[in-house]
Amino acid sequence: MGQRQGSAATDAREVTRITDGSRDGPGHGKDDQVPGPYAYTVWFVCTLLEATVLVCAVRKNAFRRYLLLNLYMAASVVASIARYNILSHYGYSSKEYLYFYYYSDFLLTILLFFALTSLYSHIFAELEVGRYIRTGAMVLLSGTALFSYAVVQQSSSRLVTHFVVEISQNLYFVGLVLTYVLWGAVLKLRETRTRLIQLILSIGVYFSMFAANYALQNLYQSRASIFEYLTPLFGCFLPLSWAYAFWRIPEEARTVPARLAVVPR
Amino acid sequence: MMAGIILACSVVLLLQFFVSYCRSLIAASSRQTLSPEVQDVTGIQRTASGEDYTRVMQLLQLCPERPEDRNSIQAVSVYFRLLNFLRSTIARMVPTMQEWTELERGHCAYFAAVALERRISFSRDMLAEQMDG
Numbered sequence: 001m002g003q004r005q006g007s008a009a010t011d012a013r014e015v016t017r018i019t020d021g022s023r024d025g026p027g028h029g030k031d032d033q034v035p036g037p038y039a040y041t042v043w044f045v046c047t048l049l050e051a052t053v054l055v056c057a058v059r060k061n062a063f064r065r066y067l068l069l070n071l072y073m074a075a076s077v078v079a080s081i082a083r084y085n086i087l088s089h090y091g092y093s094s095k096e097y098l099y100f101y102y103y104s105d106f107l108l109t110i111l112l113f114f115a116l117t118s119l120y121s122h123i124f125a126e127l128e129v130g131r132y133i134r135t136g137a138m139v140l141l142s143g144t145a146l147f148s149y150a151v152v153q154q155s156s157s158r159l160v161t162h163f164v165v166e167i168s169q170n171l172y173f174v175g176l177v178l179t180y181v182l183w184g185a186v187l188k189l190r191e192t193r194t195r196l197i198q199l200i201l202s203i204g205v206y207f208s209m210f211a212a213n214y215a216l217q218n219l220y221q222s223r224a225s226i227f228e229y230l231t232p233l234f235g236c237f238l239p240l241s242w243a244y245a246f247w248r249i250p251e252e253a254r255t256v257p258a259r260l261a262v263v264p265r
Numbered sequence: 266m267m268a269g270i271i272l273a274c275s276v277v278l279l280l281q282f283f284v285s286y287c288r289s290l291i292a293a294s295s296r297q298t299l300s301p302e303v304q305d306v307t308g309i310q311r312t313a314s315g316e317d318y319t320r321v322m323q324l325l326q327l328c329p330e331r332p333e334d335r336n337s338i339q340a341v342s343v344y345f346r347l348l349n350f351l352r353s354t355i356a357r358m359v360p361t362m363q364e365w366t367e368l369e370r371g372h373c374a375y376f377a378a379v380a381l382e383r384r385i386s387f388s389r390d391m392l393a394e395q396m397d398g
Contacts, residue, residue, distance in 0.1 A: 173271060180278055183285070198289050204282035208275045215272035240336050241286075248333060249293065260288045 042232040047080040049239035056246035068118040072111045079104040106164040176207035194253035202241035209234045287344035294379035303382045315370025321377040328384035345373045
């Protein structure tokens with residue numbers, strides 16, 4: 001997820017083409033398509049930033065406090081290394097790389113979803129509603145999965161692969177709505193922890209950038225090449241802002257959330 | 266149709282989150298008082314005006330970059346441009362928005378002055394290290 005190389009709306013079409021065997025790849029013949037220097041550079045920078053988040057969190061004693069956020073970053077680094085290995089062994093156009101890319105992305109999206117619910121737990125810690133948050137998250141995840149299944153089952157012969165792509169995209173939008181609700185709770189409950197506020201706002205910016213990006217890709221499918229440059233850049237935002245929050249903002253820092261709202265409260 | 270709705274929602278929420286994120290970056294620096302020499306250089310005492318921003322940014326670019334500041338300065342620069350855009354369009358018709366954008370532009374300028382202060386002390390530390398070495 002962090003180091004997406006392709007555009008997601010074209011992703012589904014790519015899956016169809018490759019799984020239908022209408023495109024060349026190691027399984028089908030030549031393997032001449034590779035990521036360019038730009039994609040490699042952004043990928044490397046993004047992975048480096050994800051590792052930086054972990055280092056910053058450990059150095060500032062925030063690893064255990066924000067365990068799921070850090071686990072997500074650790075998983076992103078591992079996925080990135082594994083993707084590079086598979087890419088160098090099998091090639092960019094191979095089924096192996098494609099399947100690994102989408103299935104790892106699917107797992108990372110779910111992990112990010114749970115990281116977001118852990119932020120809910122931080123905000124509602126004093127109300128002791130952790131059990132309800134976990135139940136709510138599971139219900140929402142199941143609902144999104146069912147909706148995604150309903151969407152793909154009518155139109156696809158490669159059900160599982162299409163399902164994986166569809167649910168990842170839908171979870172981004174669900175994540176965006178959940179972050180907005182969480183931001184509302186921050187303002188309502190007058191949460192003052194600056195670091196926590198910055199982590200939430202960063203995830204909100206990240207989800208909304210990707211959700212807008214997916215929607216734009218669906219609307220302007222003919223301009224896919226623009227998104228191939230933009231999408232990986234968006235992926236760098238979350239590790240960059242989290243690294244900043246862990247490194248620069250002390251856990252004790254406090255801010256008045258009402259001052260941050262767009263509409264004054 | 267569905268993609269259009271999702272796009273509209275995402276852009277509105279993106280703007281909300283982005284503005285709040287930038288304000289959280291600025292809020293952290295608003296409590297910091299500037300040293301007398303930075304006050305002299307920038308001409309900013311306690312509060313800054315939007316007009317100071319460009320000048321302070323020019324001074325900022327003269328100092329060696331601190332890697333940890335780069336992200337926040339870029340985000341606030343985008344925010345400042347967004348405020349300028351609002352100021353020259355919607356705010357012309359809505360007087361309260363005119364006041365709000367001017368206040369926010371001033372906060373951006375103060376943020377840049379605090380960043381300048383940090384860069385100056387960073388440069389001093391670097392110079393001291395070189396002299397010791």
